[in-house]
Amino acid sequence: MVKRTPWIERAKGLVPARWRRDARMVLDGLAGRPPPPYWSTGTSSRAEAPGPSPLPGARSLRVAAVTRETPDAVSLTLVDLRGEAIVYRPGQFFTLALRLNGEVLRRAYSASLPMSEASPPGSVRVTIKRVAGGRVSQHLNERAGAGDVIDVFGPSGSFVVEGAPATLVLIGGGSGATPLLAIAYDALARLPDTRVVFLVGNRSTGDILFCDELAALADRHPGRFVLRHVLSHPPAEWGGGVGMLDAETTARELDALSMEGPAEYFVCGPGAMMDAVRGCLLGRAVEAGNIREERFSSPVHTAAEQPGGDVAVTATVGGRSYAVVNRAHETVLESALRQGAPMAFSCTMGGCGACRMKLREGAMTMEEPNCLSADERAQGYVLTCIGRATRACVLEADPS
Amino acid sequence: MMFNERLVNLLPGRMRNQVAQWFEAAEIFGEMRDPKVLAAIGPAGVRGLLLQRGKQGVPTQMPAAHQAHFDWRYPHDNAEMASLYRRAKEGQWNGDSLPWHTDVDPFNPEVPLIPADFIDTAKLASFGVRLDAREELRLRYSLTAWMLSQFLHGEQGALFAAAQVTEAVQFFDGKMYGSTQVMDEGRHVEVFHRYIDTKLNKLYQINDNLYVVIDSLMTDGRWDMKFLGMQIMVEGLALGAFGVIYKQTKEPLLKELLRNVIQDEARHVHYGVVALREQFRDHLTERERSEREDWAYEVALLMRNRFMAFEVYDEWFAHRLTRAQWRELVSTSPGMMDFRHVMFVRLIPNLREIGLMSPRIVPHYERAGLMRYYHGRSADQLTGEQLLADLH
Ligand SMILES: Cc1cc2nc3c(=O)[nH]c(=O)nc-3n(C[C@H](O)[C@H](O)[C@H](O)COP(=O)(O)OP(=O)(O)OC[C@H]3O[C@@H](n4cnc5c(N)ncnc54)[C@H](O)[C@@H]3O)c2cc1C
Ligand code: FES
Ligand SMILES: [Fe+2]
Ligand SMILES: [Fe+2]
Numbered sequence: 207m208v209k210r211t212p213w214i215e216r217a218k219g220l221v222p223a224r225w226r227r228d229a230r231m232v233l234d235g236l237a238g239r240p241p242p243p244y245w246s247t248g249t250s251s252r253a254e255a256p257g258p259s260p261l262p263g264a265r266s267l268r269v270a271a272v273t274r275e276t277p278d279a280v281s282l283t284l285v286d287l288r289g290e291a292i293v294y295r296p297g298q299f300f301t302l303a304l305r306l307n308g309e310v311l312r313r314a315y316s317a318s319l320p321m322s323e324a325s326p327p328g329s330v331r332v333t334i335k336r337v338a339g340g341r342v343s344q345h346l347n348e349r350a351g352a353g354d355v356i357d358v359f360g361p362s363g364s365f366v367v368e369g370a371p372a373t374l375v376l377i378g379g380g381s382g383a384t385p386l387l388a389i390a391y392d393a394l395a396r397l398p399d400t401r402v403v404f405l406v407g408n409r410s411t412g413d414i415l416f417c418d419e420l421a422a423l424a425d426r427h428p429g430r431f432v433l434r435h436v437l438s439h440p441p442a443e444w445g446g447g448v449g450m451l452d453a454e455t456t457a458r459e460l461d462a463l464s465m466e467g468p469a470e471y472f473v474c475g476p477g478a479m480m481d482a483v484r485g486c487l488l489g490r491a492v493e494a495g496n497i498r499e500e501r502f503s504s505p506v507h508t509a510a511e512q513p514g515g516d517v518a519v520t521a522t523v524g525g526r527s528y529a530v531v532n533r534a535h536e537t538v539l540e541s542a543l544r545q546g547a548p549m550a551f552s553c554t555m556g557g558c559g560a561c562r563m564k565l566r567e568g569a570m571t572m573e574e575p576n577c578l579s580a581d582e583r584a585q586g587y588v589l590t591c592i593g594r595a596t597r598a599c600v601l602e603a604d605p606s
Numbered sequence: 607m608m609f610n611e612r613l614v615n616l617l618p619g620r621m622r623n624q625v626a627q628w629f630e631a632a633e634i635f636g637e638m639r640d641p642k643v644l645a646a647i648g649p650a651g652v653r654g655l656l657l658q659r660g661k662q663g664v665p666t667q668m669p670a671a672h673q674a675h676f677d678w679r680y681p682h683d684n685a686e687m688a689s690l691y692r693r694a695k696e697g698q699w700n701g702d703s704l705p706w707h708t709d710v711d712p713f714n715p716e717v718p719l720i721p722a723d724f725i726d727t728a729k730l731a732s733f734g735v736r737l738d739a740r741e742e743l744r745l746r747y748s749l750t751a752w753m754l755s756q757f758l759h760g761e762q763g764a765l766f767a768a769a770q771v772t773e774a775v776q777f778f779d780g781k782m783y784g785s786t787q788v789m790d791e792g793r794h795v796e797v798f799h800r801y802i803d804t805k806l807n808k809l810y811q812i813n814d815n816l817y818v819v820i821d822s823l824m825t826d827g828r829w830d831m832k833f834l835g836m837q838i839m840v841e842g843l844a845l846g847a848f849g850v851i852y853k854q855t856k857e858p859l860l861k862e863l864l865r866n867v868i869q870d871e872a873r874h875v876h877y878g879v880v881a882l883r884e885q886f887r888d889h890l891t892e893r894e895r896s897e898r899e900d901w902a903y904e905v906a907l908l909m910r911n912r913f914m915a916f917e918v919y920d921e922w923f924a925h926r927l928t929r930a931q932w933r934e935l936v937s938t939s940p941g942m943m944d945f946r947h948v949m950f951v952r953l954i955p956n957l958r959e960i961g962l963m964s965p966r967i968v969p970h971y972e973r974a975g976l977m978r979y980y981h982g983r984s985a986d987q988l989t990g991e992q993l994l995a996d997l998h
Contacts, residue, residue, distance in 0.1 A: 227664065228657040235624035240924075241661040243917040244751070244810040247803045262707045529716055533709070544709035545717075546858060 261303055261310065262543035263551060264357035267292070270329060272350055278336040279381070279415055280347050281318065283329050287355065291328035294361035296320040296388035297472070297500070300332060301359040301553045304342055312555040313342040316385035316474075316500070317361070318416070320392040333415065335381035359551070362558035365500040370397045371470040375460075377483055379407040379451050379475030382502055383415045386474055390420075394427050403432045403469075405459055407451035407479065410439045434459060451479050453486040460490070474500040513571075517595040521547050521563070523603045532595040538570065539590040549590060550603065556592040563590055568599030626929050627916075631655035634908065640900040646831070647904060650822035660759075660817035671827035674773040686880050686986075687779035694786035694873055697990075699866055701797045708859035710805035712747040713740075717856050719750040724941025733935070735926050745922065751802065752918050753851065753945070755810035758798040760844050763820035764874075765791035767836035774829035775881065783877055790870040797863050805859070815912040819905055830885050834898055837878025838960065839905050842953035842985075845871045850948045852994075854941070869990030875956060876985040882960040899962040903970060906953065910974060913946065950979050959984035 231241070260266050267284040275281055284300075286292055294300070299316040315332040324330060337343045365385055367374065374393050376386040383406055393400050408414045414435060424433045436447035436455060449455035471492060473483050480499055487497055517532045521542055528547035532538050539561055542549045552560035556576030565588045572578075573592040590601070635651055638644045653659045659666050682688060712719055724746055727737060737745060768791050772784030802809050812820075823835030845868065852864040886895055919932040927935070936942045954976055957963050963971070963980070971977050 224667075227662050228659070231658050231662060232656065235627075235658075236621050238621065238624070240624070240920055241658060241663065241811060243921040244755070244808055247807050247809045260707060531711065531714070541709070544707055545711075546708075 261357045262540050263549075263554070264303060264359055266355050267330075267358045269350060269352050269354040269356065270326070272352055275333060275415055276413060278347070278413065279333055280350065281331050281333045282346070282350055283325075283331050284356070284358065285326065285329045289328075292321075292324075292330045292361075294321065294330065295366045296392040297365040297367065297385045298361035298363045299365075299385065299500075299553070300330065300361055301555055301557075302332070302342070302346075303357040303359065303554070304345065306341060306345060311342050312359075312553075314362075314502075314553060314555065314557060316363075316365075317388050318384045320388045320395075322395060323391050333381070333384045335415070359554045360558075362552035362560060363500065365472065365474070365498060367393060367397075367470070367472075370400055372399070372467040373401045373403065373465055373469035375403045375405070375465070375469050375471045377405045377407075377451065377456065377471065377473045377475075379479040380413070381415065382473075382475030382479075382500070384474075385500060386472060387416050387419065389472060390423060390431070394423065394431060401430050401432070402427075403434070403463055403465070405434050405436065405451070405456070405463075407436045407438070407455075407475070410437055411441055411444075432463060434463065451475070452482040453489070456483050456486045457490070460486075469496065471497045472500075473497065475502060477501060513594055513596045518598045519568075519595050519601060520599070521549065521590075521601045521603075523548055523550070532599075536594075537591055538593045538595055538599070538601070542590065551591050554591045556589050559589070561589050561591045562587050562604050563601040564588075564604065566600040566602055568595060569597045570595050570599055623924060623929060628656065630912070630929070634912065638904055640897060640904075642897050643900045643904055646826060646901060647818065647822050650818045650825065653821055654814045654818035658814060658817075659821070660812035660814065668821060668824045670770060670824060672770055672774045672829055672832065673827075675776055675829075677778050681778050684777045684779040684880070687777055687783045687877065690873055690877055690880070691779065691783040691786060694783060694790070694870075697869060697873070698786070698789070699793075701793050701800070704797060704863055704866070705859055706800070706804075708857075710857060710859060712750070712806060713743045715739075715743065717858075718746070719855055719857050719860065720746055720851065721854050721941060722746070724749060724939065724945075726935060726939040729935055729938060733927055733931050735923065745918075747806070748808070748918050748921065749915060749942075750851075751806045751808040752810045752915050753847070754798060754802055754806065755808075756813055756816055756913075757844060757847070758795065758802060758809070759812040759816060760820075760840055761791055761794040761798055763816075763824070763840060764836055764844075765795055767820075767823060767832055767840075768874075770824070771829065771832050771836065774832065776829075777881070780877070780881060787874055787877070790874070794867055794870070797867065801860065801863060810917045813913060813915075813917060815908050819908065830882060830890075831898070831901070833878055833882055834902060834960075834962075835905070837874060838882065838956055839902060839909075839953065841871055841874050841878065842956050843909055843949045845875055845952045846949035847945060849951070850945050865994060868994060872985065872988060872990040875952065876988075879956055879959050879984055879986045886961045895961065896964070896966070899964060899967050902957055902962050903967055906950070906957075906971075906976065907974060909949065910946065910976070915942075950976050951982055952985070954979035955982040955984040959986065 234240070266287045268287055269282050270285045271283040273281040284292070294317055296317065299314045301312050301314055303310050303312045315334055317330050318333040319331045334343050334346045336347045367389060376390060378386045386404065390402050390404055393402050404420065406414065420433055424431050434447060436449060436451060436459060437444065438450045440446070440448050447455065447459050471487055473480055480501060484497060484499070488494065513534060515534050519530045519532045519538055519542070521528045521530055528542065530542045530545045530547055532541045539549055539551055539554065550560055552558045556573055559577050562582070565586050570588050570593040572589060576589055576592055578587060578589060631651065635644060635648060638647070711717065727742060730737065765788065768784060768787040772781055772788060775781055775784060819835060819840060823832050826832060826835070848864050848868050848871065852861060852868060855861055886898065914933055914936045916929070916932070919927070919929065923932060954971070958980060968977065
């Protein structure tokens with residue numbers, strides 16, 4: 207039997223789709239089915255695709271140059287997108303916030319040149335050493351390219367030279383040489399009566415960061431700059447020190463550098479090395495007040511507990527109170543900045559204390575470890591940059 | 607009107623709103639006095655009000671019939687337009703640089719999108735609809751999303767109209783200027799859409815009356831009608847409307863967005879005034895001029911009387927209020943009144959400036975309550991900064 211198309215179907219084929227839509231509008235209207243008044247949106251990707259907006263409080267810096275320092279370390283020269291100078295002190299660090307696989311990862315990187323040496327002027331150079339299995343350091347070593355835009359916080363930190371010590375002893379292991387190089391440049395240029403001793407520990411010659419720059423500094427300041435390399439895996443004919451920078455090696459090296467007069471020590475490197483050097487120095491009757499340290503180790507972070515929903519936070523800053531909602535997926539600092547409260551902060555990763563506030567009421571969880579001392583914790587201080595409110599909170603800006 | 611309403615009430619409930627809507631539309635066109643104007647707007651009216659082409663959920667095709675005007679000699683023929691072009695180049699900004707990180711919470715009463723008195727809830731209650739505090743916030747959120755959605759749809763119209771006008775305009779300096787306006791309008795579409803899409807998550811369909819205006823001028827082949835429709839009417843109304851929201855909103859991102867957009871729009875309207883003033887004065891017959899005068903008046907009325915957030919009504923109150931009640935609510939609520947009035951603050955002086963406010967039309971504007979804006983400053987006497995300063 208021949209199957210017959212109903213007449214209405216055949217007629218449809220003759221009428222342009224546009225007219226059928228018009229007719230449907232009229233008929234649907236009469237049947238009490240008006241068109242939907244609105245659409246729900248939020249799924250289009252145009253806004254998100256290129257250049258996401260900066261994180262609250264961040265400054266967008268552009269990578270102007272990428273320099274390979276060693277097979278495992280790369281330097282990035284960063285410039286401000288709007289051309290403003292980047293101001294910092296030698297020894298300070300910046301927090302680079304990278305978006306990798308939908309997650310924001312924040313890592314501290316110290317300036318490896320003082321402002322006076324920055325080229326182009328107004329830029330900052332950071333140097334990143336690859337850490338085995340490290341997410342950010344690997345990414346930057348392999349992928350960073352000129353033109354990339356990175357959200358940056360800071361500068362932060364108080365690993366800086368105050369005054370003009372007679373002798374400055376810089377002890378660094380691996381990437382710990384980074385802030386020490388900036389300090390060395392600066393002290394040699396700015397403090398004519400200061401002698402600088404630089405003790406650098408690495409695995410092998412290929413790992414030495416800033417090898418040529420350090421040699422050039424030594425040439426330029428023969429009397430005032432003493433440079434000593436120590437390698438745990440030295441090559442066949444090696445004139446420098448041998449060993450890990452543990453207590454014993456450090457003591458031996460310092461003995462060899464007959465030093466007269468009071469000295470200030472700046473120590474930077476992996477945790478184990480720092481502990482060893484500190485023990486050694488204290489054993490040599492160096493006053494604790496003359497030992498300055500910067501710990502690079504960011505041990506495995508335990509994320510703060512994620513509270514379930516929005517929590518009310520009242521923050522008093524500069525004598526004014528701000529009612530803020532701490533969103534579930536944000537830190538107190540992020541929420542407060544987004545909602546217009548003029549919060550203090552610097553590193554945004556619990557490392558500098560700039561965002562410290564007093565918790566008057568309520569409860570907050572924080573990522574560990576962080577830079578709060580046991581004393582500060584006992585007094586009720588919290589860090590808003592790594593804190594999430596679990597109950598309604600009342601916060602007060604640090605009066606000190 | 608009374609008769610219509612009674613007739614409508616005899617219909618089965620679900621048909622009632624639709625038919626009432628058609629009666630309203632028929633009324634608008636019945637009242638048009640000039641047959642030429644009716645011929646110019648009528649077809650667009652059928653497409654917009656009856657067939658609701660803007661709400662069919664599919665892209666709309668609009669045929670264009672204007673002439674692209676080429677000039678291979680590139681004359682420098684209009685100093686004021688050349689200076690607008692220079693200013694426009696310097697005034698470019700990047701939509702990405704607005705503070706998009708701002709967290710917009712439409713339901714936070716501490717940072718209201720629009721003030722609480724925008725809609726008169728006492729009146730609403732007198733109609734038997736009571737809203738609790740949360741619902742009131744949601745209604746104001748809906749109204750804001752509605753207004754911004756209409757701004758966005760208007761910007762899409764402005765983008766394409768600016769492109770058409772750039773092709774059609776006879777001044778070469780005007781074409782150069784026009785290229786910047788195309789970019790400006792693209793950016794406006796970008797930022798309004800991004801705000802709606804990522805902060806409000808709610809895009810209202812285009813209002814039927816706005817659709818009629820856009821359809822009518824896009825399909826009109828006469829370049830000066832496009833100019834009049836887009837640069838003077840739609841942009842002028844938008845400039846007023848942006849100003850109200852700019853002044854009243856406490857939401858910092860929206861405020862910053864509007865501040866930037868208003869400065870661009872001030873240039874656009876200025877351009878419209880410069881281009882049309884001479885054209886209407888020196889190059890048209892009186893018959894042609896008065897046709898444009900009537901057209902402008904009808905469009906003004908359409909927006910004055912019909913731009914009433916019926917999309918919000920459909921969403922919220924279709925089963926609780928009649929269309930007439932909604933119209934009364936919108937016409938008497940302080941915020942909405944302000945919104946629908948201030949739209950004209952910028953428009954009326956510009957119509958005066960381009961010569962479309964002759965004594966024959968003034969009494970009609972008087973009756974519509976719009977003459978009070980007559981003595982304001984026109985766009986060619988205002989910079990973007992002055993405009994913003996006026997709003998404080
Ligand atoms: C104040 C400060 C300044 C810093 N300055 C510099 C600098 O100038 N140059 C530089 O290269 N780095 C610097 N760091 C270290 C840097 O911030 C990162 O911790 C490092 O790059 C590793 O990050 P990642 O994402 O690659 O590793 P992750 O993915 O975070 O960690 C991967 C693994 O590596 C281990 N790990 C993490 N950090 C180190 C480390 N430093 N050494 C050995 N193992 C580690 C982790 O425990 C983990 O098991 C600094 C750290 C601090 C706190
Ligand atoms: S900002 Fe540095 S600790 Fe919070
Ligand atoms: Fe626009
Ligand atoms: Fe415009």
